[in-house]
Amino acid sequence: MKQDMIVILDLGGEQSAQIAREVRALGVYSEIHPNDLTEQQLAALPGVKGFIFNGGPNNVVDGVPLAPSEAVLRSGLPVLSADYDGAPAWPADDAARAEMLRAFVFDACNAQANWNMKNFIADQIELVRRQVGDKKVLLALSGGVDSSVVAALLLRAVGDQLTCVHVNHGLLRKGEPEQVVQVFRHNLGANLVYVDATDRFLDKLAGVADPEQKRKIIGAEFIRVFEEEARKLSGIEFLAQGTIYPDIVESGTKTNKVVKSHHNVGGLPDDLAFELVEPVRQLFKDEVRAAGLELGLPADMVYRQPFPGPGLGVRCLGAITRDRLEALRESDAILREEFARAGLDKTVWQYFTIVPDLKSVGVRDNARCDEWPAIIRAVNTVDAMTATIEDIPWPVLHAITRRIVTEVKGINRVCYDLTPKPTGTIEWE
Structure with a gap:
């Protein structure tokens, strides 16, 4: 219908x-x-x-x-x-x-009130089939909510014509590449190609501090990796992405200034060799989740917290170094473990740590240490256009702080960001 x-x-x-x-x-x-x-x-x-x-x-x-x-x-x-x-x-x-x-x-307009996810998905499946025909589609599968919903929709629309490519750019959370392979290759039966391009991405990003430049490097390199994988296959003419409407708004339009370029919008190269397939580009985040449930994805996948396409690259502030990136990855894992232990993973929309390129003096083993701070951000939102700050119980914050400063090499201080959106965006870069 x-x-x-x-x-x-x-x-x-x-x-x-x-x-x-x-x-x-x-x-x-x-x-x-x-x-x-x-x-x-x-x-x-x-x-x-x-x-x-x-x-x-x-x-x-x-x-x-x-x-x-x-x-x-x-x-x-x-x-x-x-x-x-x-x-x-x-x-x-x-x-x-x-x-x-x-x-x-x-x-x-004499319009009928027939907007629901079942009808939306049926329309998108028809549009995808009309657009793709008998050609093959390559999906940029990060494992996040948006690309996962697109994967489920495209599997229903074109089945074996879809190949999913999961690129480990070295900027993923702890344990994430292994989880993506398990869920999509083994549980959902998707054609999944796994590419470990950690060194390639980090070498390209070496010494680059500007956030917009980092995002565009990551976006462009993603496309190059996909082009290389497509050349190993036959008949790939389409690139699918989990672009959603807030990505488009924040990346800037003819009438709206850029807030920040999303790698799947502002970072695409001019000589892109594919035609894009973006079936959820007009949906807001809460609507994407509703689509995922309608498509039969498990609730724990649909309601997992969002993760930006550039990954930890926009949370390792300034020029990325491997040691600071590893400190970020470990501190983020501790935060997620403690939120799950306290039940906050069920009530907080997005939570993560940020490690900036600055150091402060501290004391470790009775001696001076110059190390990085880890900044905690925890927000709630409906559509990602605005966001409020979650009140985290002090005992939880103390437990997180104690673990990070004792277990993570290079971090001697933990801070909590209390800024809503606006004026702050959800991510720092």
Whole structure:
């Protein structure tokens, strides 16, 4: 069953993500697209019933006002404008905005409230099959929630046409490569290629301190590894990724500045040899988890804490060194063990340690020691767009601190980050 869709056209507004979620809350699917949709792109969108023109302060790009494409204007579909071309801004009152959206979606567009994960997955399977045909797909499988959901969806859509590639870039958490191989190769029966490229990545990253440059190096090197693996196979024409909507927003669009480039968005090379398959790119994190459950993935996999594509590379702040990276990996493992022991792994959305490239004086074995601090970050969120700080009981923090400073070589101090998002992002880099 195809789902009806309301397309939000990005004309410089800052509320596109919020409006998309509010439309979905009405039971109708909504996607955000650039203002310059072509007829071909529009025809590829199933079930479009109307457009929301979301204008705002970023409506002018490079001195030129944004406008809907001719394809959109010729569609003849109903339009709701807000803060664009003389239209009033969105009502500040939540109830008034909800009523405006309800009237537009159901009365003007005659949309049906058929947005649910079962229908979404069915639509995406059909779109993937239409896009891929009888060709083969290579999936960048990190083992995180997003790529795992994509793997399950693609296995259902194209089966043996899918090959999963898990790259150990040396920036994974302790024990993670072994877990990924076990779950996907042995439990789910996926075609899985394991590549240990630790030295290759760390050599490329040597001496690189700028976070954006690190992300782009990691992203570009990922693609090169996939290209090399694809050349060992025949018929690979598509690259699948677990890109989700917050990745796109934070990586910057024509109307929104970059917060940070995600390796699967801002780090892709211009000469990419594949066509991308990204079936969950319009979903928020909580929706990706719902899709995973609908696809039959185990709950412990679906609800595992998120892990960034660049991995520990964006938690080993500044230029990465192997000794500091190992200290980060060990401190993070201790944090996860203690959170599980205290039951916090069931209540905290994401938790990890960060080790910056700075040292402070301490005392070890009755002598001065100049070592790194480990910074704990623990946040709760629904959609990764905003986040609050979790209150960790003092006995748990004391236990974590005691273990890290006694068991991890090179760390003599533990701190706790109390900054919500905004102003801080979830990751430090």
